[in-house]
Amino acid sequence: MTATMTYREAVRSGLREALRSDARVFLMGEDVGRYGGAFACSRGLLDEFGPERIRDTPLSESAFVGAGIGAALGGMRPIVEVMTVNFSLLALDQIVNNAATLRHMSGGQMSVPVVVRMATGGGRQLAAQHSHSLEGWYAHVPGLTVLAPATNQDARDMLLAALTEPDPVIIFEHAMLYPQEGEVDEKSLPLDIRHAAVRRAGSDVTLITYGGSLGKTLAAAEELSGLGIEAEVLDLRALRPLDSQAILTSVTKTRRAVIIDEGWRTGSLAAEVSAQIMEGAFYELDAPVARVCSAEVPIPYPKHLEDAALPQVASIVETARQLCEKSA
Amino acid sequence: MTATMTYREAVRSGLREALRSDARVFLMGEDVGRYGGAFACSRGLLDEFGPERIRDTPLSESAFVGAGIGAALGGMRPIVEVMTVNFSLLALDQIVNNAATLRHMSGGQMSVPVVVRMATGGGRQLAAQHSHSLEGWYAHVPGLTVLAPATNQDARDMLLAALTEPDPVIIFEHAMLYPQEGEVDEKSLPLDIRHAAVRRAGSDVTLITYGGSLGKTLAAAEELSGLGIEAEVLDLRALRPLDSQAILTSVTKTRRAVIIDEGWRTGSLAAEVSAQIMEGAFYELDAPVARVCSAEVPIPYPKHLEDAALPQVASIVETARQLCEKSA
Amino acid sequence: MMAEVTATALPDLNVEHAVALLRQMLLIRRFEEKSAELYTLGKIHGFLHLYIGEEAVAVGAMHALTADDEIVSTYREHGHAIARGVSPAAVMAEMYGKSNGCSRGRGGSMHLFDVEKRFFGGNAIVAGGLPLAVGLALANKLQGRARVTVCFFGDGAVDEGEFHESLNLAALWKLPVLFLCENNLYAMGTGLERHQSQTDIQAKAQAYAMQGEAVDGMDVLAIEASVNRIAEHIRDGNGPYLLEARTYRYRAHSMYDPELYRGKAEVEQWKQRCPIENFAARLRESGLLVEEAWKQLNTSVAAEVAEAVAAAEAGPWEPLEHLLKDVHTLATADGRGDSL
Amino acid sequence: MMAEVTATALPDLNVEHAVALLRQMLLIRRFEEKSAELYTLGKIHGFLHLYIGEEAVAVGAMHALTADDEIVSTYREHGHAIARGVSPAAVMAEMYGKSNGCSRGRGGSMHLFDVEKRFFGGNAIVAGGLPLAVGLALANKLQGRARVTVCFFGDGAVDEGEFHESLNLAALWKLPVLFLCENNLYAMGTGLERHQSQTDIQAKAQAYAMQGEAVDGMDVLAIEASVNRIAEHIRDGNGPYLLEARTYRYRAHSMYDPELYRGKAEVEQWKQRCPIENFAARLRESGLLVEEAWKQLNTSVAAEVAEAVAAAEAGPWEPLEHLLKDVHTLATADGRGDSL
Numbered sequence A, B: 001m002t003a004t005m006t007y008r009e010a011v012r013s014g015l016r017e018a019l020r021s022d023a024r025v026f027l028m029g030e031d032v033g034r035y036g037g038a039f040a041c042s043r044g045l046l047d048e049f050g051p052e053r054i055r056d057t058p059l060s061e062s063a064f065v066g067a068g069i070g071a072a073l074g075g076m077r078p079i080v081e082v083m084t085v086n087f088s089l090l091a092l093d094q095i096v097n098n099a100a101t102l103r104h105m106s107g108g109q110m111s112v113p114v115v116v117r118m119a120t121g122g123g124r125q126l127a128a129q130h131s132h133s134l135e136g137w138y139a140h141v142p143g144l145t146v147l148a149p150a151t152n153q154d155a156r157d158m159l160l161a162a163l164t165e166p167d168p169v170i171i172f173e174h175a176m177l178y179p180q181e182g183e184v185d186e187k188s189l190p191l192d193i194r195h196a197a198v199r200r201a202g203s204d205v206t207l208i209t210y211g212g213s214l215g216k217t218l219a220a221a222e223e224l225s226g227l228g229i230e231a232e233v234l235d236l237r238a239l240r241p242l243d244s245q246a247i248l249t250s251v252t253k254t255r256r257a258v259i260i261d262e263g264w265r266t267g268s269l270a271a272e273v274s275a276q277i278m279e280g281a282f283y284e285l286d287a288p289v290a291r292v293c294s295a296e297v298p299i300p301y302p303k304h305l306e307d308a309a310l311p312q313v314a315s316i317v318e319t320a321r322q323l324c325e326k327s328a
Numbered sequence C, D: 001m002m003a004e005v006t007a008t009a010l011p012d013l014n015v016e017h018a019v020a021l022l023r024q025m026l027l028i029r030r031f032e033e034k035s036a037e038l039y040t041l042g043k044i045h046g047f048l049h050l051y052i053g054e055e056a057v058a059v060g061a062m063h064a065l066t067a068d069d070e071i072v073s074t075y076r077e078h079g080h081a082i083a084r085g086v087s088p089a090a091v092m093a094e095m096y097g098k099s100n101g102c103s104r105g106r107g108g109s110m111h112l113f114d115v116e117k118r119f120f121g122g123n124a125i126v127a128g129g130l131p132l133a134v135g136l137a138l139a140n141k142l143q144g145r146a147r148v149t150v151c152f153f154g155d156g157a158v159d160e161g162e163f164h165e166s167l168n169l170a171a172l173w174k175l176p177v178l179f180l181c182e183n184n185l186y187a188m189g190t191g192l193e194r195h196q197s198q199t200d201i202q203a204k205a206q207a208y209a210m211q212g213e214a215v216d217g218m219d220v221l222a223i224e225a226s227v228n229r230i231a232e233h234i235r236d237g238n239g240p241y242l243l244e245a246r247t248y249r250y251r252a253h254s255m256y257d258p259e260l261y262r263g264k265a266e267v268e269q270w271k272q273r274c275p276i277e278n279f280a281a282r283l284r285e286s287g288l289l290v291e292e293a294w295k296q297l298n299t300s301v302a303a304e305v306a307e308a309v310a311a312a313e314a315g316p317w318e319p320l321e322h323l324l325k326d327v328h329t330l331a332t333a334d335g336r337g338d339s340l
């Protein structure tokens, strides 16, 4: 029962199903309506659902994200699209100080069932202000659930699952994934969003990643296999809560781990994963956990420099190879 | 040549010296003038330097932080006070997308010599929206230098040193420190802000911390000494760049480390320190590095719950003790 | 800057209603005077922002609303909460940090919540509540509910970008929200003319093609009448409104404030316009309040405050095991979630 | 919404000046047409936002400024940069990502910088430049320099909180800044009346007690005259100003935009008001432009664009070892820092 579609179509499939099945759901954000969405995720939805449910907003990230939070308090199930994580800094106060705290501060009197979607990541030569990977920041905040669908199936299913959550969920869609083709089962059941997935089994090293880096990591695993190294690839899927159990289980098996994360190295989500392995599997390790992250530089525009700044198949392969060799 | 003064007075001493010695320096922020500063750091400065140089701003964090950046481009040496890190989320876009990137994006044509000071941390029963410790986020951003003075001497000297930097510096002053009494040499020379400091020498375990947690950590080290455990206490001082060398040197000596950080555990700066030890001193470790961080909860108002949420002397002692016992 | 003292006539003012207004203002005043005392006694901690002087705004506004309407408030919200009907005992217990507090002690003075009263909370980020109010109003509009969302904020909040974005959004979408600015002439220690270039706040409504007006914030009847009329206007589908209540805070900004930024004379002058004393005087003049009734009011208010304190004192502390409670909603079978 | 076509008389218009204006508009137009071509050829990447249709605004405004004045711009800034005197070759090389680009290739189309021309950059965060402009103006005021900071931004930027905060700050402190809104009636695909409740943008100045006015953004002389007069006003210490230039973008928002949100007829109608064609026609009518001169102009502009492309093609790539360069300034002996 699967169909071939792009990641962007999978997001649209999820949006459409949510809008059809629950009258409380609506989508709002900059250019989600007439323009069809900056990444064309919502193209066609305005015609089907009308301007009340597919709402174009002014350029007012703080106010419309806050309005999503308020509408959730008012009984709706808003999906707020912030065009990209870069602009979400303007709405961060609303997410951190309202969405994430209202339930706790009120002593449990209210829930905030809002879903905020945004594109993240670099790789499109958009330079320093448009290439951030700041999902790690959101994963730091108690009260939030943070998802990073890497596959087309997850792009659809995680959105639907997020809408069944009573608390705020932030979904990061890596901008390079939108054109990715893949099989999607549109009749899938609501899934558990809190578990990591082994995307490739292996015994020599665990490559831990998520979102836009999954493809590069799988490609690296193939190359490593040619070098006689069988890598297990773990897709985190949820960045908060982290599936620590799955991480430790895999690392305990392979005794080595490399974390691939497009965030800047210092203070990356990869650091947290490394620290958790330190705490939970130190005595199982044959070698220190390594990280492949972005260079510590505002992402530069030209392709050769941007490529050099971001994790690449070659750097993943090289890091894993060295790790395995040194501890062979 | 030292004098006894509070941390707040030490900040004021630094402000006064900077304003006296460099006509390009001015201070701006909410209530820095007539009110005397939310934490009274600037009390009296309006009288001495007048409203052009001690500028009260409207409640417009994004605009006045951005204006500080612009004034730096225009040849001034602005000190911008954001009352607390909690409100700095409203200015984060300006800091991340302008202050931190302008030099790089312009190919090195301009520097942004702005200093942004803000209070951080919990412990005053101010509840979920007023108790954040988000300095770890700033420490993630290339282009920024991030300082966390823990001593009164550093409170003064780091401000003066920051003003000699050609690039943006963010200074975090833990709000619980302002009344702290201490000796300050007001004739000290501009200091190196990029090095961590050993605040207590020890051989059994390294306690790594910064800012508001230094006092608790030193107290814990005293207690541990009573238990026969000699802890070395390392004050990071600069959160970006991290003094990785000092961290590795100490840990290589003691073979054990506990990181104390008031940020929420997941995605904390402590995770980065742990990951760096993993990468740089894995084979020297006798035990996995441990973290004492804040519980994963919006900080609650009542004292017993707030105390339970934040790192405390008891939890530091207990964590270090267990670490040393297990690996004895 | 001071609005004129307008001796509104008291035409068909019903005694009970008048006394209810007076009593509520008095209750808030005494409640807060007690709170200040308890703060210095170490019973209340953190920040405490007193509303003393501004009581007419909350009391007048809340009396003009229905039980279905929604309130979004600030960190200076004891008065808003009590005027809305949140029990003073629950507010006091909250300030004690006890689990019988209206937010189970989690929030303290700045985070009073009572969903049943549709009181959507104190918010300690200046202007942080405006977008929430817009969202609540959007939910009402989308669900066809004739509710009004009333959003309180100060003159300082007007400086923030959220003010601008929220008013534009509400006007653009014709949402049923009343933006009620409590202009007390100061944002902490910064006087209005030193934080806003245009000090006529209500006039800013025009930048959003919104209706705006000012009201004497020291006159409970004037406020009640304004909010009554405006709420009806909004309920009729005419979109949002900006109402500026010109008022004054008699006390320091918070318990930490040394008040270096204003003179005693200015405060004294405003005290002449005390919303409680003047309203009581008007009622007396009109024969609606006799001395005996005034005394009884004071006695009953004092008793209510004492009861609130007793409830707070007697209230239990939240057990330490509950530290992580209510960070997330526990999922229930229907996927809707519920509290622990 | 469309501003009226005002056939301004050309009284004492000097030929050289008129031709300079015309030439620059033409240069920007041809430069951008070429850029679009190069984009589809894969020579330019990332986002490319064309200014085609809006050239009169940049050209008119820049001609009214002095070399000391400062410019803060947006991501739609090729026209601003070139009109300000940044060399087209440096702009083109920047869009190629070459190290002879005006930002050494680090920025690309959205981040053109030229500090010598006091061009403080393209900024890709909508409204992100406004606070910077306020700060530059503050520095000028504090240092007693009679400079004007001109800040360009779109109608969409007016929605952002930064607009509100920046205008208030500038007006409150009477800073020498000209806020120049290029109202092209769309923020990406969202029409003005669907993103602002008050569509008369210049009228928003009143919310800040600031002066504001609108100008025909298709008329280079009208813009030059306005900015001339306003810049003098600002230089005289009268504080900031909001100028709304009513203009239109002929091309898509960016190279990705399928333009689902507006009809061809609307675009065609605005093309009738082409700032270049109409100005050329007026010059012809007045006898200030003969056919030969027009041909020569076209030839020289084409040559300049070709040179720019050649320079970009010939330019070197930044070496990979320079990846981390210019994240920080290298400290120098005097503590001031310098570039690597």
Ligand SMILES: Cc1ncc(C[n+]2csc(CCOP(=O)(O)OP(=O)(O)O)c2C)c(N)n1
Residues within 6 Å of the ligand: B030, B059, B083, B087, B090, C076, C124, C125, C126, C127, C153, C154, C155, C156, C157, C158, C184, C186, C187, C188, C253
């Ligand atoms: C975003 C933000 N900035 C700063 C503060 C600190 N602060 C708390 S109240 C206040 C003044 C607010 O003034 P106003 O809005 O007029 O309300 P009032 O206190 O007068 O009722 C300030 C600066 C804050 N809580 N939030």
Ligand SMILES: Cc1ncc(C[n+]2csc(CCOP(=O)(O)OP(=O)(O)O)c2C)c(N)n1
Residues within 6 Å of the ligand: A030, A059, A083, A087, A090, D076, D124, D125, D126, D127, D153, D154, D155, D156, D157, D158, D184, D186, D187, D188, D253
């Ligand atoms: C803060 C922010 N939000 C969203 C975007 C995406 N975006 C880029 S341009 C644009 C429209 C801006 O419109 P306007 O200000 O009118 O300028 P124009 O493109 O018409 O010149 C949007 C939504 C952005 N770059 N920055």
Ligand SMILES: [Mg+2]
Residues within 6 Å of the ligand: C154, C155, C156, C182, C183, C184, C185, C186, C187, C188
């Ligand atoms: Mg006020």
Ligand SMILES: [Mg+2]
Residues within 6 Å of the ligand: D154, D155, D156, D182, D183, D184, D185, D186, D187, D188
């Ligand atoms: Mg526009």
